[in-house]
Amino acid sequence: MELNSDSETREPENKFRTRGGEPGRCLNCRAEVGSSPQVLCTECSRTLYALESLERLLETFKPGEEFHLEEITAKMDESQRIEFQGMVWILDEFGLLDYRDGSCRIKSDETVNSFLIENIKLKEIMKEKGQEPGVTDRTEDHEAEEEETECPICGELKPATEFYVTGKGRECKDCAGKRNAALSLAEIRKRVEPGVKFRVDDIIESEEERVNIQGFIWELQEFDLIEEDAFKNYTLIDDSKLTEFYSKYGEGELVKDSNMVKECRICNRTLPKSSFYSTGDSTRDECRECYDKIMAWETFLSMKDVVADGPFKREDLIDSFEDPQQLDINIMILQDHDLVEETGEGFELKHREELEEIYRIYTGAEPEPATEQASPSRKEIIHINQSTDESHNLLMNGIINRNQLMDTMEELNPFMGFMKKCMIIQKDGCFEVLIELNVKSESIHDTLSMLEEKNWENRVGLDDYMRPT
Structure with a gap:
């Protein structure tokens, strides 16, 4: 498609203020345009721009015919590329063009003809005033070329050939390009915050x-x-500089709320949505980094329930895990988050207050008060494994308030016949209870249901531990 680099047609020019003796009203929809010298309101001016762009593209492309934006603009100079992109964008905005898999297609004849018919009044208005869409007054332009014109935006005197004629009047090509950039800035700013690194995939839905x-x-x-690194990551520059640029070349106020970034509820950082794990129809409220730390602390707690602080050796715990690979994964997770140290005697768990605090925020738990609590802080089934073809082992752990210990042991009376081990450790204001039950496989579901009724939380499930018979 050939574009004239000297063309002054970016958007249709509005040269006339009146129609039928009514100053300050749009000639098409009759909306007030105040003291502006525009013949059309902004909305009708953009519609006329879309109409003109459609007619120009139809000179080269048929409805439904595929063309690639990058291929078409590759041989154009900068002003031509901006002009062609502007035509594509306005057609997309008006639903007259489809983009799919890197290609553009003007929509069907029916859609195109409907738009042309609906807006025939715009063409008639411009004809009545002596201006056809896509046609500029070359006589006037030729005369203007002989003298310099002051740009109303930057205030510089430039030859007429350095100006575009737009819906805003005459403005130099540099300022027109910056006005387009201000529109682009408004669109990107809706999606991402300054200083946040992102990829295109992060901000498209x-x-x-x-x-x-x-x-x-x-x-x-x-x-x-905007800045770009070697990995196609982009970052908007400082917000104060963006605001300064937009206040000069944009319209209205620059939107400051982005909808393609999210604030992590743990660390309170604003990050691209790609920094959050997906939950199917949404994303988690914790960023990936914080959530990994949360899962690491849960692994720490589950291992601590089995080995206390250690030391422990891998071979000593193999029988406690249905899948030995899971034990290796747990140790690797602990190592990645500096929660375990390997010594000559084996592995020893390391406490990290930072991860404990993150986990506390995640669970919503309040720091334990010095006074006794009225109810147990935790009663959990922490491990299940099949010991023989006919029985399962259940490992239970509880932190029990001192005055609730007897009640807790009484509620376990129905399970005394299955109890292999029971260890009670006194702590400040409470007791830690570690219990191992051996239950017939045929009764495992009923046993778990009874325990859950007594507020023992099953943290491991059962299906993964049932071997096929």
Whole structure:
């Protein structure tokens, strides 16, 4: 598609203020335009721009015909590329163009013809005033080329060939490009915060948005409003500089709330949504880094229930795990988060207050008060394994308030016949209870149900430990 680099048509020019003696009203929809010299309101001006862009693209591409934006613009100079991208973006905005898998297609004849018919009044208005969409007054332009014009935005005197004629009037090409960049900035700023590193995939919700988002980023790169590293990660520059740029070239206030980033409820950092694990239809409220620490602390607690602080050796715990690989994974997780240390006698667990605090925030638990609590702080079934073809071992751990110990032991009376071990350790204001039951496989489900009724929380499930008979 050939574009004239000297063309002054970016958006349709609005040269006339009145129609039928009514100053300050849009000639198409009759909306007030205040003291502006525009012949059309902003909405109708953009519709006319879309109409003109559609007619120009239809000169080269048929409805449904595929073309690639990058291939088309590769041979264009900068002003031509900006102009062509602007036409594609306005058609996409008006639902007249589809983007899929890197390609653009003008929509069907029916959609195109419907839009042309609906907006025929706009063409008639411009004809009545002596201006056809896509056609500029070359006589006037030729005369203007002989003198310099002051840009109303930057205030510089430049030849007329250095100006575009837009819905805002005449403005120099540099300022017109910056106005386009301000529009792009507004779109990107809705999606991401300054200083947050992101990729295009982080801020698009569908593949159809990719071409527009990439175009916005190119616009921002042209004016050094965004930084890119070697891995195609982008970062908006300082917010004060963005605000200063937008206040000069944008319209209204720059949106400061982004919808493609999220604040972690643990560390309170604002991060791209890709920094959060997916939950299917949404994402977790904890960032990946914090959630990994939470899972590491849960692994620490489960291992501590089995080995206390250690030392312990891998071979000593093999029989406690249905899948030995899970034991190796647990040790690796603890090592990755500096929660275990290997000594000559084996592994010893290491306490880290930072991870304990993160876990406390995650669970919503309050720090334990010095006074006794009225109820147990924890009663859990922490491990299940099949000891023989006919029986299962259950390992239970509880932190019991001192005045609740007798009640807890009485509620376990129905299970005394299955009890292999019972260890009670006195602590400050409470007791820790460690119990091992050996239950017939045929009764395992009933036993678990009875324990859960007595508020023993099953932390491990059962299905993974049932061997096929």
